[in-house]
Amino acid sequence: MATFTPTVPGQKATAGQGGGGGSAPPRRGGGGDSNRGSGGGSSNYGERLRRARLGLACGLTPILMLFVSFTSAYVVRKGLPTLDATTNQYVHDWLPVNLPWTLLIVNSLVLILSSLTMELARRDITRQAALAPAARIPGVSLGRERHFPWLSITTVLGVAFLVGQWMAWRALADRGFYVANTPSSSFVYLLTGMHAIHLAGGVIALLAAGAIALLHRPLDNRRIVVDVTAWYWHFMALLWIYVFALLALVR
Amino acid sequence: MSTPEIIHAHAAPQGFIRKYVFSLDHKVIGIQYYFLALVAVFVGMFLSLLMRIHLVWPTASIPLFGDIKPETYLTLLTMHGTIMVFFVLTTAPQGGFGNYFLPIQIGAPDMAFPVLNMLSFWTTAVAFVVMLAAFFVEGGAPLHGWTGYAPLSAIPSSGPGEQLGADLWILSIAIFCLGSLMGALNFITTVLDMRAKGMTMMRMPLTCWSWFITAILALLAFGVLLAGGILLLMDRNLGTSFFVPAGLSLTGKMIFPAGGFGGDAHFSHAGGSPLLWQHLFWFFGHPEVYIAILPGMGVASQLLSTFSRKPIYGYKAMVYAMLSIGFLGFMVWGHHMFMSGMSPYTAFAFSIMTMAIGVPSAIKTFNWLGTIYKGRIRFQSPMLFAIGFVSLFVSGGLSGPFLAQPVLDIQLHDTYFVPAHFHLIMGVAAIFGIFAGTYYWFPKMFGRMMNETLAQWHFWFSLIGAYAIFMPMHYLGMAGHPRRYSQLTELQYLAPLLPLQKFITYAAVATIAGQFLFLFNFFWSMFKGPKASDNPWESTTLEWTTSTPPPHDNFGGKVPVVNNGPYEYSVPGAARDFVMQTDPPVGSGH
Amino acid sequence: MWAKSIKGIPDDMGLALLAIIWLITLASTYFFVAKTWWLPVGASAAAPWIDHQFAVTFLLMGFIFVAAQVTLGLFSYQYRDRPGQTSDYSHGNNKLELMWTVLTAILFVGLNLMGSHLWASERFAPAHEGATKVEVTGAQFAWYFRYPGPDGTYGKVNPKDISAEEQNPLGLDASDPAAKDDVVSGVMYLPVNREADITLRAQDVIHSLFIPSMRFKQDAVPGLLIKMHFTPVMTGDYEIACAELCGLGHYKMHGILKVVSPEDFDKWIASKEAEKQ
Ligand code: HEM
């Protein structure tokens, strides 16, 4: 998908257009935020970055809706008396799950820490990007510069969190709470499992960012991937705190 | 400046695969979506034909298909409804036309994320294949209806087709959700971030507004359906009890904890709530009907204005009406559940909200009539279908206030009155929107004109046919004919309704036959139709400023600058009776 | 100059549209007004009121339907493109828009409020003292009706005891004394002019008890006991249908409601009790 050919046949002629459009005074009533060079897709990564962030914000919405749905199901189901068919009475059959607290708190700390390292990685690459014009000169490779490997650390911490969650599920099973045997444990597995799947997606994005770095693809691309992944990662950390709080407070 | 673009720009691809199969070009993707929907609509129509035949001649045997058993009818019903709603009405107007024309109409070279766009189409295509696969697995396709109410859908032993077929059905819908979510994300970003210079939100064609609002609805609704699908799959395959209550007894086979907690995990269903599924489903399901119809509203607005040679009546009111429909659409899902055992007080609240949502719909109708009033109407085929859309929308909409009153819903719920209502307003009206869009945009998409005479015949067949099929269903419903009945043979009070059912079947056969006029016209014109000019309808929006068909980057390197509102027709003093959006500004642009 | 020059468009297309739209409107309305197919006879106390609300809604919506379709046809014809016809350059009228909004809001919400007391009386309040108690159970694909007997309480049921061979479709728990006098029937008997106090339940999937002549419908949901009531006011036999898709036999899941005089009802219950002994 990525090629070095200019997008539009006519782009050469209007080469200044991306920047020119940006610096021209916005027309009165003109498309608000629309001074983007529509002809060639701007090569200005600031714009691409904003677009990617906007896309991410949209993409987070359904994830939020997913967890909102699970939460409402959880809260409603917890309060719902169910019919005991043998006695014909409504009963409360909700057994609070005995969570492995220590493990979960350690996991939470790991995830919060990873969010911090992720943020450091994001800032790091932003700084590099600011210096990038110099590095654009052919032959100058950024790969040779030494940077603290924040991204790798984040990836490791992310994997550690996932392993920790796996251990938590094992601990739950040891205490007799399986996916299907009590209504409350079903929800615990559901919420934590869904969160883990989404976090695993973040880990894959980090690996992709790493791959881009290894392939010596231009810094812009990597910066956008890292930036967007970072926001996604922070969202996942927040989501985890929310899930954890929900499981701790609504039992 | 030779930075490669991973995010949106890409060169015109070479080679068949990159150009037509895994294309990143929104125009190709739009056409792919359209063809997917075209296949789906003919599959869905064929299923409905079999249903109609079985309903009135239950013992008839279909050549090449064999006997239709009562459970087969329900299988056909389920697949017909699901395919029509998801793979036709959600796919063609949004994925098809939206993909093709949204970027062009706002003056962008492509969607914001072309790779995601391609993924979203292929995800949808995979979902369709998985859906069809349900027909061919052991036990066949599911029979639980397109609404998939639990526990019928949650327990494999509840009927034929509820085994692997039902799993595939849920899986397909889950995959479809992912595809739609990717699409929606792309649409929203594109509208917010890619508009050309001068294209303010309030200068966007109403089609763009409708795709934009539809995308927002999709973004909020499909996540919830996905949640429901995940829970249902868990109930079916992991033995959880989100939707399955305890102590069920199914045709003698007990679904009950063998020994209380910790027993045989697979059957320890413990106190789930069937209503929970209905809430999740309809929280998605009601917005879904607007996802189906909003793009049709957009197309109808655009065409009524264009072919009446008049500005749209009340542009702002139209935008606000669509926004409030979208907003209120999330607060009325309970009107599908008046008889479900939900609290009657909640039902009352939902019914008030539902009546309120009738108001913006009425505003739209009012404005459509206001648009053609004192116009100069050209009856080309797109306009015929736009007028048909308004007629059907009114007819289908007015049965809503019956169903929205819980006390009347006591009698009408789950009778044929409901299929009558939703087929008119969301089925056929939306299909008319698709037809109108097809006749209108075909020249731009394929560079040739469609045949007018065939189109007119197609219109008369479809309009009269749609009314002949679906209007009588109101009468059936009032007489108490429950829906989803595979035969009328068992209840005595249904016997007198058989002639009416037969009439509907004859009408369906004729209407379906009429659709082949369209199919023939479509493919014949694609290759043999007269060449189309750049702006055959003398329209004003941006897609008509570029060549036919548009070049890879839509505007051939020129960047459109927008000076006018989208519907400047018959501007006094202007040289022509239409002022394009890129023409020098006229007095009252929006 | 356009009118004649659009290729392939007959000049009288506007007229054709007017004719067809008006004809469709006429035909649709005719069968409603002639009541060729209409609501079944109403045999419950609430039926006349529900039917009245239906009629009011029908008149209002029917009026809007005819008005909108007639206007659509008329405009299509009158404003067809023809020589000398000019187009009005107008972007709309906010006052009219507002008026229309307020009017429809009042109409729609008002209509709803009009019917709300009926809904309240059907669903908000429970059945009165002295109503005939019936428990209705839906199972694939039959309806069962249980009367609590002289003790007025339903005995326990246990899904494990459900058995076709032992003629125990509900799984009545033989060890529960309250179950001893429970009468289970495949036909629903009700005394006329006395309210029926209905408890709905389902054994397997969702069903819906639909008695068109009683203007009664309510889903029977597994895992829920749902209380409902209605009052039959005419003796006779009425068909019962299932109105919620429940599986392959949904279309044949039907039953009969026999509304009889109170004496006949008591006789029937007594004979059923005698059968049990
Ligand atoms: C050729 C035109 C069509 C015919 C003859 C037709 C016929 C039918 C019939 C007979 C039923 C079953 C009613 C029942 O037994 O309850 C049905 C159900 C349904 N149809 Fe259509 N239909 C047509 C087009 C459409 C379209 C365009 C849509 C798109 C929305 C659609 C959506 C549905 C849905 C959602 C159901 C409900 C399925 C269910 O109950 O689960 N149909 N249709």
Ligand SMILES: [Cu+2]
């Ligand atoms: Cu709805």
Ligand SMILES: [Cu+2]
């Ligand atoms: Cu049924």
